[in-house]
Amino acid sequence: MNSKQVGWVKAIVFVLALIPFARLVWGTASGSFSDPLAAITKGSGEWALYFLCITLAVTPLRRLTGWNWLVKLRRMIGLFMFFYALVHFTAFLWFDHFFDVPAMLADVIKRPFILVGFIAFVLLIPLAATSTNAMIKRLGGKRWQWLHRLIYVIAPLSILHFWWMKEGKNDFARPIIFGSIIALLLAWRVWWNVRGKSQPVRP
Template sequence: MNALLLNKAAKPVVFLLSLLPFAWLVWGAFTDGLGANPAEYLIRATGDWTLRFLCIVLAVTPLRVMTKTPALARFRRMLGLFAYFYVCVHLLSYGFFDMGLELGEIAKDIAKRPFILVGFSAFVLLTPLAATSFNRAIKALGTRRWQLLHKLVYLIAGLGLLHFFWMRAGKNDFGEVFVYAAIIGALLAWRAWNAWTKRRAQVLPAARAQLSK
């Protein structure tokens, strides 16, 4: 598996697969395939794909560790940038189709409606992560500070989930919300458990050495 993931063609394939949902939406827009309300469909679909890519990004490390395929890590930044790409399209779709690109009205709407404020906050927090997803940024920030900054992805995923929950609350439709909540909850639980086991592995030998003196 590692050999396959390290192949030169692997990244272009992942790039094209990640771009397929957008291509499908563009095709649907030009062929009247987005239903009776294409604008609403585009807004909802791009929001869904943003949340899906956040879940995929959070899943990279657990999958890498559990399957012992370190080569998976080479796709994490690309997948994170696609999450940002889809949230940008989501925001632009909302601003153009719902608000006619009236910046004053958009600002009022963000301040007035909590679920939009939460979603916009997630976008704002995701922006510095996308802007620093390059080797030069890692060198400029230092590895430790870069890793600390990118831990914001956990908060962003939670805000995205809350945004989705409030959006679905209007229709009392929480089926998909619970699915995403279960996935994100499981991924965060794994990371907490993994961090605890690593900490325990570091502390126990030192404690035993201290006791043996």
């Protein structure tokens, strides 16, 4: 696939990735949601998990299909993951606590599912901040790769946050589905890395 075709694919993915956010904005503005806070919090959190799964799936899909152009979509998809996580966090800080940071921090400490979600969000910030080519050059390839391995911590924390949030409702079906998908994707990446290191180096 040439660069022009990849550009069109990126534009289509960009528009599609904004549709869930547009639906949240429209539903809130039009009064379609009976509980706008719950709708925004639930929708943005789940879409952050969707984009997390898609981001983790890019490398396995590229290696299985040979579609190397998929790598050019990964950064944008990862930034959309951060965007929806930011909307999720903003809904919590704004609508739940009206930007009262001390009250928010007290709530974070008091409720474990909020604590692990908050840690996952904080760990996402350096990944989003170092997503530009300039930051990659400044950090160097190896340090940048080590930093972005935080995704191996962020993914389980996100699933734990989702699981504990659903625990009070005894609704574990979706956390199990998300957890299984992410566990498989992470296991595949670990297996591939171990397999690559075990292969003899050819001159």
